[in-house]
Amino acid sequence: MIDDVIVAIATPLGKNGVGVIRMSGQNSFDIARKMFVPFNKNVSFLPNKMILGKIILGEIFDTGYFVYFKNPKSFTGEDVVEFQAHGGVVVTQKIVEQAIHCGARLAEPGEFSKRAFLNGKLSLDQAEGIIDTINAESELELKASGELSKGELTKKVKEMQDNLTDILSEIEVNLDYPEHDIEYITKEKIRENLQTIKNEIESLLETSKQGKFIKNGINIAIVGKTNVGKSSLLNSLLGEEFAIVTDVEGTTRDVVIGSLEYKGMKFNFLDTAGLRKTDDKVEKIGIEKTKQAIEKSDIVLLVIDSSRDIDEQDKDNLKLTKNKKRIVLLNKCDLKSVAKFEGEFIKISAKQKTNTEEIKEKIYQLALDGKILNNSLILTNIRHINVLLEAKEMLCKILADKSSVFLDCTAMDVKEVWEKLGEITGESVNENVINKIFSKFCLGK
Ligand SMILES: Nc1nc2c(ncn2[C@@H]2O[C@H](COP(=O)(O)OP(=O)(O)O)[C@@H](O)[C@H]2O)c(=O)[nH]1
Ligand SMILES: [Mg+2]
Structure with a gap:
């Protein structure tokens, strides 16, 4: 039997319009009444009714609402009282202190939900659903x-x-x-x-x-030779100048991550160092990181410069990514087309930001294996x-x-x-x- 009264601030600590302080337990009504004086002296404290008055904090008080939820019709299944006060750090903390002074104790993280579960108001997976709702990105x-x-x-x-x-x-x-x-x-x-x-x-x-x-987002590695336009592509997808773009080979050395949301799904793009043979110590590490990014990614965007012939390095890159879910992009289609590629591809110009929507849709389809997401249950x-x-x-x-x-x-x-x-x-x-x-x-x- 859980009979002690727990108290906690339910809203974030900071300067907010309103701050909610919640109490749950058998004596929560009595404890809350000790620290509240209604403006209307004749008001009756019925459940689910908001009552305006003074929340007494020792010498001082705050003006706010008192709401009482009678068991079992409350979130925890116990008697619950909520104060809606002004949302300042000190005010809300003072109310908690006062409640503790009147007989409550500070709640542990998740204790209200835990009580809801123990009192049969929620199943465990439902409670986990609530926390996922709070954390949803x-x-x-x-x-x-x-x-x-x-x-x-x-x-x-x-x-x-x-x-x-x-x-x-x-x-x-x-x-x-x-x-x-x-x-x-x-x-x-x-x-x-x-x-x-x-x-x-x-x-x-x-x-x-x-x-x-849905939970982690889709990790998409942007891969290809140096200077084919990988960083330009990232910028064109994100719609902002995010990664550094120059005509100097080996500009991108570390993995640059940029995210966006498409059709409610989070896409994480990993712009990588171009793959080529190099003696540069830093670039070599970057290339190693590119290989790891390919490994870890769900989808690879393999970029090829369509204004040049496909060379050995392009072929190596195709081989390196052949076992991944992959989209081949022939970039720089604003220039004269030279590359001959057999197989499925999308023609783009990262510089002119063309076909970005088509790429996003293709990623979405490929990740979900072409299955349409409906409203039914999805395990996350x-x-x-x-x-x-x-x-x-x-x-x-x-x-x-x-x-x-x-x-x-x-x-x-x-x-x-x-x-x-x-x-x-x-x-x-x-x-x-x-x-x-x-x-x-x-x-x-
Ligand atoms: N004409 C043209 N140039 C592009 C295009 N995309 C990138 N570039 C140029 O190619 C060079 C290398 O681009 P960058 O994005 O840094 O390539 P990365 O090394 O693969 O990241 C830069 O000078 C870009 O302006 C494009 O679609 N068309
Ligand atoms: Mg780059």
Whole structure:
């Protein structure tokens, strides 16, 4: 039973129009009332009602609102009181101090959400969805975390768990009445049902490929010989003079990273040192870094100067990147075209900033393998992905067992899969995991 009252500032520390201080716990109403005097003496303190008055801070006071959420209809499921005061650093901190003076204690990071989880207001994955919403850096990340906090994954997992429960009772009936032919039919049916659940897990896991890009953005390495226009291309994509462009070979030495958002997805461009044979010590290191950037990238933009013949170095670069998802760009199309390239390419002029939208669209398509993102659930959280991978592995093992004792052995294994899936919603997860998850939350959430 959690009965102490926790308090924290819910808004960022700094100079803000309004600052919100939140309290949760059985006595939060009494504690908050001790430090608040309403302007209207006859007002009744009903839940969900904003009441204007003085927030008493010892000798001084601030003017603000008092809002009371009665359990269980609150974020944490407990009695919650929020003060909306002026958003200054000192004011908000004074209110917290006063609340502590009146009997509350300072909340730990994520403690409000943790209480919401422990009181059954949120599943673990929903709580993680909330923190992802706060941390979202792009529109699609926001969308994915929104699905999570809405409980879409919880719903899917619970459906799978229900199916597993049905399978378990099927097995039990059969173990109690082991007539030979019934057993055979049941065995096949169980196998089919387990296979269906495995397929569902697999299709969920399939979305994690897109999820990875949504969460981390797409890393795109801009690669090619020196002076083909890689840095000019970065500038043209970003729409600003970001990287240094000169006609001196070896201008770019370190990797330059520039980001933009396209269709709600974050693109991280890595402009690299041109690949060529060189004795320059610094440039050599740069080239080594280029190779690492290629390795780490999701997509490579290979730039070739179309105003010159394709030479050995271009061919080496094509070879070096042939196993990557790659877009070949024939640059400087404003000049006379000389290069002969066989294969798919896009003609561009980085200098005149042509075809930048076409490049972005091509990157988007290539990263998502041409699949259109819809509103459905997309896995972005590595913990959820790992739990599902393990559950899938367990199902594979059960299905691989073709022995005649299939039924006897399966019940326990099926129960284990059920529990594994429960780690997503938090139903079957140990305290350490829970504490670790909530400690990553911000203070006041
Ligand atoms: N005519 C023309 N020149 C370009 C184009 N893109 C880049 N350049 C020029 O090529 C030279 C090298 O460009 P830069 O972007 O520094 O190439 P990098 O070494 O590959 O990064 C500069 O003088 C640019 O102005 C283009 O599309 N057309
Ligand atoms: Mg450059």
